[in-house]
Amino acid sequence: MKFQTVALCVCLSTVSAAQLRVGTWNVTNYSSGRVSAFQTSIYGEFQGRKFAPDVFIGQEFLSQAGVTAFLSILNTAPGSPGDWAAATFIDGPDTDSAFFYRTSKVTFLGQVIAAAGSSGTSGQPRNTMRYDFRLKGYSSERATISAYSVHLKSGTGSTDLSRRLLEVNNIISNAGGLPPERSRMVAGDLNIQNASQSAYQTLTRSVNSFGPFIDPIASPGSWDNNNSFRFIHTQDPVGQMDSRYDQILLSPDLVDGVGMDYIGVQNLVYSTTTWNDPNHSYRCWGNDGSSYNVPMTITGNSMVGSVIAQALVDATPANGHLPVFLDIKAPAKMRLSETSIDFGKMVVGETVSVPLDVYDDGDRVLWGPNGIAALTHNVTVPSGVVRDGGRRILFARGKPIRYQISYTATSAGTKSGTVTVTSNDPDQLTVSLPYTASVR
Numbered sequence: 439m440k441f442q443t444v445a446l447c448v449c450l451s452t453v454s455a456a457q458l459r460v461g462t463w464n465v466t467n468y469s470s471g472r473v474s475a476f477q478t479s480i481y482g483e484f485q486g487r488k489f490a491p492d493v494f495i496g497q498e499f500l501s502q503a504g505v506t507a508f509l510s511i512l513n514t515a516p517g518s519p520g521d522w523a524a525a526t527f528i529d530g531p532d533t534d535s536a537f538f539y540r541t542s543k544v545t546f547l548g549q550v551i552a553a554a555g556s557s558g559t560s561g562q563p564r565n566t567m568r569y570d571f572r573l574k575g576y577s578s579e580r581a582t583i584s585a586y587s588v589h590l591k592s593g594t595g596s597t598d599l600s601r602r603l604l605e606v607n608n609i610i611s612n613a614g615g616l617p618p619e620r621s622r623m624v625a626g627d628l629n630i631q632n633a634s635q636s637a638y639q640t641l642t643r644s645v646n647s648f649g650p651f652i653d654p655i656a657s658p659g660s661w662d663n664n665n666s667f668r669f670i671h672t673q674d675p676v677g678q679m680d681s682r683y684d685q686i687l688l689s690p691d692l693v694d695g696v697g698m699d700y701i702g703v704q705n706l707v708y709s710t711t712t713w714n715d716p717n718h719s720y721r722c723w724g725n726d727g728s729s730y731n732v733p734m735t736i737t738g739n740s741m742v743g744s745v746i747a748q749a750l751v752d753a754t755p756a757n758g759h760l761p762v763f764l765d766i767k768a769p770a771k772m773r774l775s776e777t778s779i780d781f782g783k784m785v786v787g788e789t790v791s792v793p794l795d796v797y798d799d800g801d802r803v804l805w806g807p808n809g810i811a812a813l814t815h816n817v818t819v820p821s822g823v824v825r826d827g828g829r830r831i832l833f834a835r836g837k838p839i840r841y842q843i844s845y846t847a848t849s850a851g852t853k854s855g856t857v858t859v860t861s862n863d864p865d866q867l868t869v870s871l872p873y874t875a876s877v878r
Contacts, residue, residue: 456808457701458544459765460686461489461493462494462496462686464497464589464627464758465499465753466498469501469504474752475753476508476753480512482742485743492544495569498533498534499534500534501529524536530551531563531564536587537567544572544573545574546569549569552566552567553565562590562604563591568585573769575771576771576864585625586624588628590602593629602636603636613689621691622650623692624685628685629683631660633659638658651688654693655670656705656708672722672761672762675734675751675760677756679731679734684761698864700719700767701765702720708720713740720764722760723741723763724739724742724747734760768811770798772859774871776792778872779872781853781875783878784847786850790844790875791842792844796859798838815860817857823845823857824844850878852874852875853873853876856871857870
């Protein structure tokens with residue numbers, strides 16, 4: 439059961455102190471080095487803003503040594519919480535993906551090669567990796583994400599287009615085998631020049647008014663060499679900013695305003711006049727839109743300032759990429775004061791009331807006050823049992839909602855039944871509370 443909530447506005451924190459921040463970055467043939475540049479790019483702060491992801495999905499890693507070196511970069515950076523871990527590197531054809539995560543925010547469930555790369559000229563050039571993880575403190579599929587790290591075939595020739603389409607079809611096929619309640623995302627270097635290409639159309643084709651994956655900033659178009667999309671270009675900060683190769687696409691359940699969800703306004707196009715769109719948490723980190731068709735602005739960069747901008751350029755060799763990130767809201771959590779209701783010994787004609795408290799148990803320390811969904815719930819009682827009130831919404835900033843569950847004895851004997859609590863807690867969509875009464 440899902441309770442629908444509607445966001446009237448988006449409150450975006452300037453620093454990723456809470457919620458779940460997912461970032462992706464093609465780090466360009468990485469094996470070691472660039473330590474200071476990466477640390478400043480990721481944990482440097484400007485006017486209250488910093489990258490500071492909780493999950494980092496990387497492309498163009500060359501070896502396990504490179505993953506180990508990057509993990510050290512994350513854990514030793516000034517300002518880092520130092521709780522980073524990494525998935526084991528899997529070596530495939532060409533360069534490879536890597537996955538890093540904060541152990542205090544997510545539980546890593548495993549990785550698979552969703553589609554294997556080959557060294558030939560007709561298949562996909564690199565492995566597509568799928569990384570499965572779950573938000574900390576949850577146990578259900580509805581708090582689980584499968585992230586596909588992609589580095590699709592580059593180029594604009596007919597063979598390039600067909601190989602990209604093959605890669606995308608492999609992702610769709612693999613995603614179709616996942617539990618239906620599980621969320622999914624595609625993150626990385628798509629190497630797609632415009633939304634009309636078959637690969638992108640396949641990723642986002644219409645299925646029940648949505649696609650298998652959705653652009654959370656609703657910005658389809660011909661991105662290459664197009665000034666209208668300058669705020670979401672990611673390549674090339676060293677040479678010229680003119681391509682939107684790097685993206686994060688989400689499954690429909692992550693943009694439906696229910697439960698675990700993208701922090702942003704669904705179906706609202708990203709601003710074409712400012713990088714600082716208040717309706718979206720999605721950002722192309724470092725790109726303030728002032729450097730279309732030229733190297734990325736360093737001095738006077740209004741998004742990240744000159745120090746972080748310089749670090750991003752230093753971390754990015756020629757023809758490299760900027761990182762992209764977005765924020766995800768954690769699902770609601772519910773706690774009940776009772777696991778059963780005992781009306782005790784009664785006499786015919788007597789009415790006994792038992793309190794039932796419903797708590798919003800969301801971890802605001804871990805996810806922040808705006809980084810977790812409000813709890814919605816409903817208490818349903820059978821015939822003969824009465825409860826006050828109805829569905830309530832809790833924001834975990836005060837006392838719990840208290841219900842009085844009342845039973846009136848109309849005849850002698852042992853009485854029993856079930857009070858049901860439904861909620862938008864993914865781990866407790868339905869909770870059954872047995873009740874008993876002994877009437878004489």
